[in-house]
Amino acid sequence: MAEAAGAVGLSASTRSTALAALAGTEHQVLVVGGGVVGAGVALDAATRGLSVGLVEARDFAAGTSSRSSKLIHGGLRYLQQLNIGLVREALTERSLLLGVIAPHLVHPVPFLFPLTHHVWERAYIGTGIGTYDALGFSLGLEKGLPGHRQLSRRGALRMAPGLKRSAITGAIAFWDGQVDDARYVLTLVRTAAHYGAQVASRVQVTGFLREGARVAGVRAVDLESGAELHIRAQQVVNATGVWTDEIQAMVGGRGTINLRVSKGVHLVVPKDRIYATAGIILKTPVSVLFIIPWERHWIIGTTDTEWAGNKARPAASSADIDYLLSQANRVLATPLTRDDVTAVYAGLRPLLSGESDLTSQLSREHVVANPVPGLVLVAGGKYTTYRLMARDAVDAVVHGLDWRTPPSCTDRVPLAGADGYLALWNARRRLATSSGLHVARIEHLLRRYGSLAREVLALIEGDPALGRPLAGADDYLRAEIRYAASHEGARHLDDVLARRTHIAIETPDRGLEAVAEAAALVAGPLHWDSGQMAREIEHYRAEVAAQRASEQAGSDADAEAIAGAVPDIVPMRTGADAGRR
Numbered sequence: 155m156a157e158a159a160g161a162v163g164l165s166a167s168t169r170s171t172a173l174a175a176l177a178g179t180e181h182q183v184l185v186v187g188g189g190v191v192g193a194g195v196a197l198d199a200a201t202r203g204l205s206v207g208l209v210e211a212r213d214f215a216a217g218t219s220s221r222s223s224k225l226i227h228g229g230l231r232y233l234q235q236l237n238i239g240l241v242r243e244a245l246t247e248r249s250l251l252l253g254v255i256a257p258h259l260v261h262p263v264p265f266l267f268p269l270t271h272h273v274w275e276r277a278y279i280g281t282g283i284g285t286y287d288a289l290g291f292s293l294g295l296e297k298g299l300p301g302h303r304q305l306s307r308r309g310a311l312r313m314a315p316g317l318k319r320s321a322i323t324g325a326i327a328f329w330d331g332q333v334d335d336a337r338y339v340l341t342l343v344r345t346a347a348h349y350g351a352q353v354a355s356r357v358q359v360t361g362f363l364r365e366g367a368r369v370a371g372v373r374a375v376d377l378e379s380g381a382e383l384h385i386r387a388q389q390v391v392n393a394t395g396v397w398t399d400e401i402q403a404m405v406g407g408r409g410t411i412n413l414r415v416s417k418g419v420h421l422v423v424p425k426d427r428i429y430a431t432a433g434i435i436l437k438t439p440v441s442v443l444f445i446i447p448w449e450r451h452w453i454i455g456t457t458d459t460e461w462a463g464n465k466a467r468p469a470a471s472s473a474d475i476d477y478l479l480s481q482a483n484r485v486l487a488t489p490l491t492r493d494d495v496t497a498v499y500a501g502l503r504p505l506l507s508g509e510s511d512l513t514s515q516l517s518r519e520h521v522v523a524n525p526v527p528g529l530v531l532v533a534g535g536k537y538t539t540y541r542l543m544a545r546d547a548v549d550a551v552v553h554g555l556d557w558r559t560p561p562s563c564t565d566r567v568p569l570a571g572a573d574g575y576l577a578l579w580n581a582r583r584r585l586a587t588s589s590g591l592h593v594a595r596i597e598h599l600l601r602r603y604g605s606l607a608r609e610v611l612a613l614i615e616g617d618p619a620l621g622r623p624l625a626g627a628d629d630y631l632r633a634e635i636r637y638a639a640s641h642e643g644a645r646h647l648d649d650v651l652a653r654r655t656h657i658a659i660e661t662p663d664r665g666l667e668a669v670a671e672a673a674a675l676v677a678g679p680l681h682w683d684s685g686q687m688a689r690e691i692e693h694y695r696a697e698v699a700a701q702r703a704s705e706q707a708g709s710d711a712d713a714e715a716i717a718g719a720v721p722d723i724v725p726m727r728t729g730a731d732a733g734r735r
């Protein structure tokens with residue numbers, strides 16, 4: 155089978171090679187943080203011809219970048235704030251992601267905006283969404299997304315019979331983009347590695363190497379082995395999102411970036427609980443609520459409240475869940491109850507501090523700062539505009555390099571799996587016949603891996619038992635679990651069940667039935683013996699139990715205490731432990 159373009163695998167052995175390279179050679183750029191922004195910086199720098207390293211303290215995308223609403227959008231809210239520039243910028247990105255950079259990972263998604271008032275609302279919202287479309291069309295790249303439509307009450311109910319008739323006067327239908335956020339980051343990391351970046355997860359930066367005032371690299375710890383590392387780099391880029399304050403504290407002095415941390419919670423509900431063929435977006439007293447189609451589920455979110463707890467373990471409380479249910483139930487004919495909730499997840503927004511006390515009114519724009527020579531900080535922004543954040547950060551890096559560097563070219567660099575995706579999608583029936591899999595399976599693989607689906611199919615060719623569905627999570631093939639460890643840098647069960655796949659939020663038992671078989675499938679590539687397999691399974695079970703219990707807690711503090719009773723399998727070091735020097 156032909157090798158797909160951009161197919162650099164991430165495995166236990168590539169991690170060891172990367173760590174040796176990072177410790178042994180000075181790189182031009184070292185990126186700290188493997189969320190969407192850090193991964194984007196690594197790709198931007200690598201594709202400008204720079205030598206690049208990337209270290210991530212946990213799993214790639216384990217922070218905010220796997221806990222978003224998973225929308226690639228212009229942000230209707232910014233339009234309401236008349237921030238046209240921001241909307242236009244984000245819509246340009248949406249077009250690039252849908253059409254050029256990652257058509258396999260970013261897909262159009264239809265939405266309804268139900269109207270609940272009289273004529274003025276239709277005119278007001280209609281003009282807003284019309285402007286949104288017009289901004290998109292004016293970019294000349296919107297061919298994939300149809301324009302918006304005004305719907306009567308009857309038209310709205312035809313698209314979404316599950317809406318409460320008495321709650322709406324009509325609706326506006328429009329399109330936006332949707333992304334598998336965790337897989338997108340992983341694909342960015344793989345693409346950066348393909349262009350030469352040395353990448354390693356579970357490596358935490360604990361301090362800086364200094365030459366006088368200048369930052370000359372980082373002190374880090376390989377959290378898997380406990381080994382201390384000195385990684386030298388001409389420029390360090392910090393892309394640690396909500397952990398930016400901790401990094402600023404390592405530099406000393408007053409931080410140059412003020413961030414506030416806001417928690418956003420989402421519920422996952424089975425598809426059959428809401429009868430609709432499009433997502434739904436509602437205005438709430440403080441922000442908006444999305445009901446978003448997600449495979450065989452809906453994702454409902456989000457909240458927006460200050461979070462002062464452990465940044466590695468944001469936890470949803472009972473109050474968060476009740477709030478989301480009550481907001482959704484305003485327009486649903488059959489109200490949702492706690493029993494309808496398959497799973498819950500919480501994430502933290504890295505918001506630039508502004509003048510307002512309400513976090514939902516703070517800007518989502520980003521900032522790039524250069525507090526001391528050799529260190530660039532990038533923070534804020536949103537998922538949709540990560541590429542611009544990365545470009546701006548690398549532009550700042552280039553100023554500090556004694557090296558002629560071309561401008562960013564990531565608007566023309568398709569991610570791994572994009573190349574050849576369309577042709578394979580068109581040939582999916584043939585692929586189904588040759589592989590013996592149902593065409594729906596092939597579509598599922600193509601939408602997750604793009605043309606790299608061939609690598610998953612090659613595993614099945616070599617071992618047909620891998621072509622069977624995973625027991626307890628039969629949307630996924632056993633080959634996908636093996637591939638997560640052999641090619642996608644997964645190192646622990648949570649990496650596989652929560653981020654390479656979404657079994658942790660898509661199955662009613664949150665992966666408990668699937669976990670033992672998953673462990674057996676990854677044990678080979680991860681060199682686990684039976685003792686480690688048992689420990690990993692036990693830990694995953696304990697984490698699920700703690701998370702479920704925390705969702706019953708009445709307050710953030712209680713929820714955090716319950717969830718935090720089971721730390722990450724490889725916990726980040728904190729405070730004095732992190733060895734601030």
Ligand SMILES: Cc1cc2nc3c(=O)[nH]c(=O)nc-3n(C[C@H](O)[C@H](O)[C@H](O)COP(=O)(O)OP(=O)(O)OC[C@H]3O[C@@H](n4cnc5c(N)ncnc54)[C@H](O)[C@@H]3O)c2cc1C
Pocket residue numbers: 186187188189190191192209210211212213214215216217218219220221222223224225226227357358359360393394395396397416417418419456500501502503504533534535536537538539
């Ligand atoms: C609830 C919610 C919904 C959202 N929905 C959307 C949406 O629909 N669309 C959209 O465009 N945006 C959305 N966003 C915003 C978007 O998700 C974030 O802006 C984006 O994911 C932030 O990415 P990041 O790389 O800056 O941070 P992160 O993803 O948090 O990455 C930072 C990484 O740094 C690592 N790190 C921290 N300290 C260290 C250290 N010392 N050493 C090494 N590594 C370290 C962390 O482990 C982490 O993985 C949403 C955000 C939230 C919270």
